[in-house]
Amino acid sequence: MTTTGATRWWPDGGPPRGATFDGDGVTFALWSPMAERVEVCLFDGTAERRIPLTEQLFGVWFGHVHGVGPGQRYGFRVHGPWDPWTGHRFNPAKLLVDPYARAIDGEPTDHEATFGHVIGRDDTVRDDRDSAPYVPRSVVVDTRFDWGTDPRPRVPWSDTVLYELHVRGATMRHPRIPAELRGTYAGLAHPEFLGDLVDLGVTTVELLPVHHFVSESMLRGRGLTNYWGYNTLGFFAPHADYSAVGGGGGQVAEFKAMVKALHEAGIEVVLDVVYNHTAEQNEYGPTYSFRGIHNVAYYRLDGSGRRYRDLSGTGNTLNLRNPDVVRLVLDSLRYWVEEMHVDGFRFDLAPVLTRGEGDVDMSGPFLAAVGQDPVLSKVKLIAEPWDLGSDGYQVGAFPPPWSEWNDRFRDAVREFWSGSSDGVRDLASRLSGSSDLYRRSGRRPFASINYVTAHDGFTLRDLVSYENKHNDDNGEGNRDGQDANRSWNAGVEGETDDPAVVSMRLRQARSLLTTLVLATGVPMLLAGDERGRTQAGNNNAYCQDNELSWLDWSENGEWPKLRETVRTLLRLRRDHPVFRRLQFFSGRLDPSGGRRDVGWFSPRGREMDDAAWHDSSLRTLGMFLAGERTARRAPSGEPVLDESFLLWLHGGDRAVNVTLPGTPWASAYALVLDTSETVTTHRAGAGDRLRIPPHTAVLLRAD
Structure with a gap:
């Protein structure tokens, strides 16, 4: 049975939308302000029981049904005007999934009854065949769950x-x-x-x-x-x-x-x-x-x-x-x-x-x-x-x-x-x-x-x-x-x-x-x-x-x-x-170190100039990432500088010799990663030339 009086009051003027189980039964609530009548349909297998929702407040139709609980399959039938020319497509022959359903069971079956209009005619002719045998069901859910402490990781974006x-x-x-x-x-x-x-x-x-x-x-x-x-x-x-x-x-x-x-x-x-x-x-x-x-x-x-x-x-x-x-x-x-x-x-x-x-x-x-x-x-x-x-x-x-x-x-x-x-x-x-x-x-x-x-x-x-x-x-x-x-x-x-x-x-x-x-x-x-x-x-x-x-x-x-x-x-x-920066690069010189937070280099080991930036044939780029002060502390209490790296990306189809930047960027370099897996030079000094194979990325740690 369903309650017939307004036995409850919710702070926002209506019950929670959807299907809410309270231990005694379920309150069903559907927002449909233009509807003329709304029924909740309860299913036991293929057997259907239709219950009118008699309460309405602020466009929400609702009612409490005793004796039903989690696992109950249901849907709605909504009565109202069929007037596709003005956008209204109410059709109580169609069983409707609850927009607030916490679970849905079943797949649609390809049948003409699942359409509100008659297939083969235009979309303005209503189809009055029952769609219930062919469409999914909403399901009442008991939302209780033991989360324990659930240590939500909350990983910083960086x-x-x-x-x-x-x-x-x-x-x-x-x-x-x-x-x-x-x-x-x-x-x-x-x-x-x-x-x-x-x-x-x-x-x-x-x-x-x-x-x-x-x-x-x-x-x-x-x-x-x-x-x-x-x-x-x-x-x-x-x-x-x-x-x-x-x-x-x-x-x-x-x-x-x-x-x-x-x-x-x-x-x-x-x-x-x-x-x-x-x-x-x-x-x-x-x-x-x-x-x-x-x-x-x-x-x-x-x-x-x-x-x-x-x-x-x-x-x-x-x-x-x-x-x-x-x-x-x-x-x-x-x-x-x-x-x-x-x-x-x-x-x-x-x-x-x-x-x-x-x-x-x-x-x-x-x-x-x-x-x-x-x-x-x-x-x-x-x-x-x-x-x-x-x-x-x-x-x-x-x-x-x-x-x-x-x-x-x-x-x-x-x-x-x-x-x-x-x-x-x-x-x-x-x-x-x-x-x-x-x-x-x-x-x-x-x-x-x-x-x-x-x-x-x-x-x-x-x-x-x-x-x-x-x-x-x-x-x-x-x-x-x-x-x-x-x-x-x-x-x-x-x-x-x-x-x-x-x-x-x-x-x-x-x-x-x-x-x-x-x-x-x-x-x-x-x-x-x-x-x-x-x-x-x-x-x-x-x-x-x-x-x-x-x-x-x-x-x-x-x-x-x-x-x-x-x-x-x-x-x-x-x-x-240095690979997880919180701020954009400034490109400004650091007076204490004499280098920028990022440096861009051509294969000659020189910082990129306008000609290099506008060279459409250039297929090699060096990116120097200058290490910053971190939260880590040395035994002396001084902030520890993160290591600096030089990343070379070479997309050309022939090998290229690149010159490694010197002072103030670094005095020497150590190989960290080579995507060709053929580079044999594991350490090199500033000003040395490094041969990079075609289509290869090389990462060097700067000393």
Whole structure:
């Protein structure tokens, strides 16, 4: 039964939205201010019991149902006007997922009843067939969990090393993880996997979307799935298919256990979140949730309201101009921080979230709300700073304390090592933290999330093995994915047994990794790059839930040895603050030492002049990083200077002789790292010449 009177009072004028279990029963609450009637539908198998929600306050329909509890499957039916010409698409024949559901079970079935309109007619003719047999269910969840002390790592931005990771793909092929745990949250929490992360030296995993998502019918029709997960259905629910226990709400506890285990290993958890669109696509898409609850509020609509605005490339755009939609997103974010204990977020197509009527507005309601929120303003916030709108490219434009994926770093580094760069000017800017992008807004070098590979594009191995995309398995005629990859295959397209080609590709990979990890800013590694994972040249594997995308844990061949290179680089970064700068370089002379905090050198050993900076044929750059005073103290009590380093990057296809800078920079140098693994000179004096092989990075410690 359900209560009939207003027996409770909440400070904000209504109950918490969603399904709240109190030990006696569940309060169901749904925001739908334009609805004429709302029913909560309880399911026992296929049997359905409909209960009217008779209370309404400030647009929220609610009621308390005694005798139900965690594990209860439910949905909503919302009665209201069907008037697509003005944006209203209420249809009580369609079972709707709760936007605040803490868990969701089941996959949609491809059936015409899942659409609010009649397929084959235009989108204005209502379909009155019941969708309940074909759509997912919301699940009531008991949110209690024993976190213990949960030592949240809280890694400073300057010390952060991000590791972009897919929950399923990470452990599906892991030989030392039990088969029943592979591809799950529990798999990531397994000691074998955690030990590997800790040993590698990453501080923070950035998980590809874990909000409950569904695959598009187009993909299911081709026998594929939405593997990456950028097709959200529930913003509060961890994706059920990533749970070893399955559904029924157990996925929530399993996710929490994963976060707790990662924290105990000293590793933060950042979520890749998709608040720019939902899984309902455009006006011709299915009705799963938002469309049938309050279409004109949840989505950006064009003209009279019949058509959807698409700034995400998926058919719809979530409407963050509406205060209640902003509340949904903020409630979701706070839930993942406070209840699920995650440490931050990477926002997919973040400019969409800032838009007013049309243009990007960095002072708009969403960013303002996040910036003043006492919970969200204290976690890591990362923007993917572009969308598909007319002014959608916003790299460098987000306000403090946001950090951003820096695709200009990616492009400059790829172009340099592939031999297509216009000299070294842009490379130097990216190596030194991209101050041209971030200094003017008062941000620090850690505003730049540096990367050379990510889930979207080539893996590192493919970047040095393919010049063209090979996406035929996606079923789109190889038309999908980027054409401009800024890659170089060392003369042979694809995999080869030629030892000279393989050796050059490994050298290129080591050089790219060295540039990434030692550059100023926050490095982000793509999971599996350290083991030479390949996608056979597919640069858009969003629909490949198979061995093409899963991490390969075998130790065969030379590629897995890249892992030792990454371990060495991350240890160098961790041990030397000069690679983890808190401030941008000033370039000013230090009167006491007679040198700058950074020095740029041509192969002749001289500081770069205007002619060198504008030499488009230059393929060699030296970067001297002067050690700073650190918090460490010598026995005498004097501050200890961090060591100084000279990094040479040579992207040419012939060896080059470089002259090592002398006073005041250094009197001698010692070899630390050589990505060609052929340099035999381990110590050299100032003014000496060092021969650097083609496509090689060399790191020297300055004495």
